[in-house]
Amino acid sequence: MVDSLALAVSVPLVGGLLATAIPKRAQALGLLASLVAVIAVAWVLVGVWQEGSLRSELGGWAAPLGIALVADGLSAALLAMAALVALGVGVYATGYFRRGDAAAHFWPLWLLLWAALNGLLLAADLFNIYVTLELLGLTAAALGALTGSVEAVSANLRYLLVGLLGSMTYLLGVALLYTAHGTLDLGLLAAVIQPGPVAASALVLMTAGLALKAALFPLHFWLPPAHANAPAPVSAALSALVVKAAFYLILRLWLDVFAPVVTPWAASLMGLLGAMAIIWGSWRALRSERLKLLAAYSTVAQIGYLCLFIPLLQALPPGSERDDLFVALVLMALTHGLAKAGLFLAAGLVQRDAGHDRIDDLGGTAQNMPATTFTIALAGTALIGLPPSGSFIGKWILMTSAIESGQWWWILVILVGTLLAAAYVFRVLSRAFNLEPTPRRFVTQARTEVPALLLALASVAVLGLAADSLWRLLGMGEGA
Amino acid sequence: MTAVPLRKRVRVKTLLLVLLCGWLFAAHLGVLLQYGLDGQSASVGDALLARNAETASANAVTSVVVSYRGFDTLGEVTVLFLAATGIGLFFGGHGRAESHRPEPPMSPPNEMMVTGVRLLFPVLILLGVYVVLHGHLSPGGGFQGGVIIATAFFLRMLADPAFRLRHARIGLLESLSGSGFVLMGLLGLSLAGTATFLGNFLPHPVTEMGRLLSAGVIPIIYALVGVKVGAEVAAIFGDMLERRGQQSPGLLGDESDT
Numbered sequence: 001m002v003d004s005l006a007l008a009v010s011v012p013l014v015g016g017l018l019a020t021a022i023p024k025r026a027q028a029l030g031l032l033a034s035l036v037a038v039i040a041v042a043w044v045l046v047g048v049w050q051e052g053s054l055r056s057e058l059g060g061w062a063a064p065l066g067i068a069l070v071a072d073g074l075s076a077a078l079l080a081m082a083a084l085v086a087l088g089v090g091v092y093a094t095g096y097f098r099r100g101d102a103a104a105h106f107w108p109l110w111l112l113l114w115a116a117l118n119g120l121l122l123a124a125d126l127f128n129i130y131v132t133l134e135l136l137g138l139t140a141a142a143l144g145a146l147t148g149s150v151e152a153v154s155a156n157l158r159y160l161l162v163g164l165l166g167s168m169t170y171l172l173g174v175a176l177l178y179t180a181h182g183t184l185d186l187g188l189l190a191a192v193i194q195p196g197p198v199a200a201s202a203l204v205l206m207t208a209g210l211a212l213k214a215a216l217f218p219l220h221f222w223l224p225p226a227h228a229n230a231p232a233p234v235s236a237a238l239s240a241l242v243v244k245a246a247f248y249l250i251l252r253l254w255l256d257v258f259a260p261v262v263t264p265w266a267a268s269l270m271g272l273l274g275a276m277a278i279i280w281g282s283w284r285a286l287r288s289e290r291l292k293l294l295a296a297y298s299t300v301a302q303i304g305y306l307c308l309f310i311p312l313l314q315a316l317p318p319g320s321e322r323d324d325l326f327v328a329l330v331l332m333a334l335t336h337g338l339a340k341a342g343l344f345l346a347a348g349l350v351q352r353d354a355g356h357d358r359i360d361d362l363g364g365t366a367q368n369m370p371a372t373t374f375t376i377a378l379a380g381t382a383l384i385g386l387p388p389s390g391s392f393i394g395k396w397i398l399m400t401s402a403i404e405s406g407q408w409w410w411i412l413v414i415l416v417g418t419l420l421a422a423a424y425v426f427r428v429l430s431r432a433f434n435l436e437p438t439p440r441r442f443v444t445q446a447r448t449e450v451p452a453l454l455l456a457l458a459s460v461a462v463l464g465l466a467a468d469s470l471w472r473l474l475g476m477g478e479g480a
Numbered sequence: 481m482t483a484v485p486l487r488k489r490v491r492v493k494t495l496l497l498v499l500l501c502g503w504l505f506a507a508h509l510g511v512l513l514q515y516g517l518d519g520q521s522a523s524v525g526d527a528l529l530a531r532n533a534e535t536a537s538a539n540a541v542t543s544v545v546v547s548y549r550g551f552d553t554l555g556e557v558t559v560l561f562l563a564a565t566g567i568g569l570f571f572g573g574h575g576r577a578e579s580h581r582p583e584p585p586m587s588p589p590n591e592m593m594v595t596g597v598r599l600l601f602p603v604l605i606l607l608g609v610y611v612v613l614h615g616h617l618s619p620g621g622g623f624q625g626g627v628i629i630a631t632a633f634f635l636r637m638l639a640d641p642a643f644r645l646r647h648a649r650i651g652l653l654e655s656l657s658g659s660g661f662v663l664m665g666l667l668g669l670s671l672a673g674t675a676t677f678l679g680n681f682l683p684h685p686v687t688e689m690g691r692l693l694s695a696g697v698i699p700i701i702y703a704l705v706g707v708k709v710g711a712e713v714a715a716i717f718g719d720m721l722e723r724r725g726q727q728s729p730g731l732l733g734d735e736s737d738t
Binding site for chain 2: 003005006007010013014017018020021056057058059060061064065066067069105108109112115116119127128131132134135138139142172176179180197198201205
């Protein structure tokens, strides 16, 4: 069997390098590489669907010496989400970047970011994760500063430095683990790790570093300016994928590697941070004056929801309820990824059409760009968690589990967060609709509006109505 | 928060930061001292040396860098590539015209410099190529040799203001050597003998160990890494030097005053 895991990483990597070599053909090469990479990811997905999990040892060297790539249900689901978002962002970028220069710089960096992301999701080695994390942070900061404006450069310089600090902290934790156990492979490490000062320090350091990258409250300060000032396709990728990647690593560490080390107290602390992120992020989103800033603060809140799952997952015993909760967590992450990508892409269109993205002056957007407004509404539906979106199911299971595990206080946070989310989404919509409804055409620029619309639609309809298959994908991954 | 004077706030932050670093240092020291300096991780080194013959690379470090953990190396080379691209964007963003070269801002380099570099340049290139090509035999390899080659070009740029790197050509080199690395990996993936990414698909018998042509695909990959690292580091030097050349004379005047 030919190894599809290595292809998922190497195809975008080669695409990025070739796009650097031939800047004039960067866009065509980039689209081609995106298509091939999507096929490779689909191949991984089929493999995981059939076999439960895939593992490939690079260079033929087994774990203590070499590096392995592993795909299970969780990583396959996130890979597929990344591929969908990446395809949407790629098509959108062909219509968004009109000047040749920006497009020539966008494609190599974007494809390298995608390669790093796929590498991170498939990595099964702590140091390899560090390398991909570094690559991800560098490409993300470079892409964010692509506009070259003073705000964008300063926000992304801060993002770069924060990201470096985060990876350094993570690396300190890795050094501790390697000294103590002499292995970097996640599977081998999970087998030998024991509660004690080494594991506890390593967990704290690695989590702190990753939390900085995942913009977990109170370490989220860098995110809103960086995401709000980046070009629209870049903000979509940053918010939907890059932040999620760091959270994926936290999840991996807490649930797989450090499972015996995690205490209820530590898990509750993560939940508490998540709860504060929900309230604070939603509140700031409600108060923000610009549409892209609103979307960025909403990301802070949505990362908070994902953190709420950690204390509940820790409290529930293994069984079907815990599996349900885990699927709900992935469902929330996927829904947010697609919805936020759609929202940022739509916000970019609004900004380009109106010349600004001040929410109070958005009047007439619904008439000028009906499809874009519809996208914002759809994405908002998913962010609030209205049925039939995936986050409705996610929040429902989250609340059920909170009652079952006796931690009812999280429900209050979820309710307040949902109300605030409804408020900030409807605030945008009410401004957008406040002129006479005389829409002329539903779609004004197909190349940019359709990807955004499809991403938002997928988050609401597809993930909500077809969530069953996610159970199978992840359930198989757990059983094997 | 705004009510507190700025000076006071910064001091508290600094104090907290120092305390945090101190605590981290103490925690690390306390944890690591239990393991001694050659604690359990030495077992990895032993396993690695025991199986080193399988790669047929006389230099065990190269086995780790190119063979066992070749995937990490691919990532690291890409990180370096990004750093070079970022510096290029940052320094050479506006109006880098290679046709009209700006006036040399400083006095021309002195005779010692010019003659010395003329002597050193070929020797450095030769040394760099040697270090790259012998990466699988003796200490050294693509990273080290690449930097030596880049240094040679850096000296040349210092000594001869008329000498410019062709950015297009450097970019092509970077991208082709990087693609070559991935291509080697994909060849390992697609050929039946290895069928894994970055597998060593060329014959690498142990009896050949220590010869120049041995260890299969390892020298090829290391040579590609050498080209890539050399091109990237040279591009970084070039970008910084050219930026200096474009600076306004006022800034340079300030420098000479101090």
